[in-house]
Amino acid sequence: MSRTTVTTTALVVLVWAALLSFGGVAAETVMLYPNIFADPPASLERAREFLVAGGPADYFPPLGAAVVVTGLATVVLTWRDRRLRWWVAGAVAVFVACEFLFSVLFFWPRNEIMFVDPVGTHPAEELRRVAAEFVAGHRVRLVGGAVTAALAFTALLRQVQATAPAAATDERRSRSADPTR
Template sequence: MLSFGGVAAETVMLYPNIFGDAPASLERAREFLVAGGPGDYFPPLGASVVVTGLAAVALTWRDPGLRWWVAAAVAVFVACEFLFSVLFFWPRNEIMFVDPVGTHTPEHLRQVAGEFVAGHRVRLAGGGVTAVLAFVALLRRVRATAVPAAVTPVGVGR
């Protein structure tokens, strides 16, 4: 759920500035994201989500009411956040932010930026699905372990 919130915030706050007017906006983003950027934040966060997700799968495996919700959340996260990022986003990040300025034509940079934004919708949807699956698992766990509140008869204890 944290990762989804981070990706959603990045979408609203950074993406219009980074991809709004490629290639000029890409150059501004390079200048702005010098001290730190999404590439400094999301890989460690993603790794911690995968590790804690795998631990959660192991810890909930004996509970059939939780097992598949947690496993599905981890599977969707790995597919949409990790694998999709490695295969789709990382090559485009190289083109837009790592290769020296002037290596690619403005038309190519606009195309790659457009592909990145379109692909980001898949990542955002996957993060949303992951968050919903994890939240359902959490609710199921809370409901299964909640102690019913004691009912006090009307007028008693007043």
């Protein structure tokens, strides 16, 4: 398998994983959050009852790890290619900052309060405040996921444009037509 094929495959997998992550966050935003955060603490209790068999905490950590691992591998594969290097590195950096670090520092403590600590541990006013902070901070994840996917997709487009057979044929034709090239 050629390096070009490996690089293109890595970019496709990175774009796919980044789009799955962004799509999951976007779907969560419009389908789950209006129900979960509608009327804390009652809506948080209903969410706990509903999200028993599985929830975002089961989906996003493995997917996030896949984005990071694929992203880092793709950075290594594309580092020597100036056309791709910063698009891929940017995608990984944005994902790590907005989806991982921001989640660890901002969301995880709020998740503990809303969904892990026993019901009744925190006063209703604190739960309302934490829920409002969570919803407001969620915009960072949403934008970060969109930027990650856009940067990764741009890198893939640049790779495909540079390696497509038609582009190579056109380049050969223009070189043969122009003796100064």
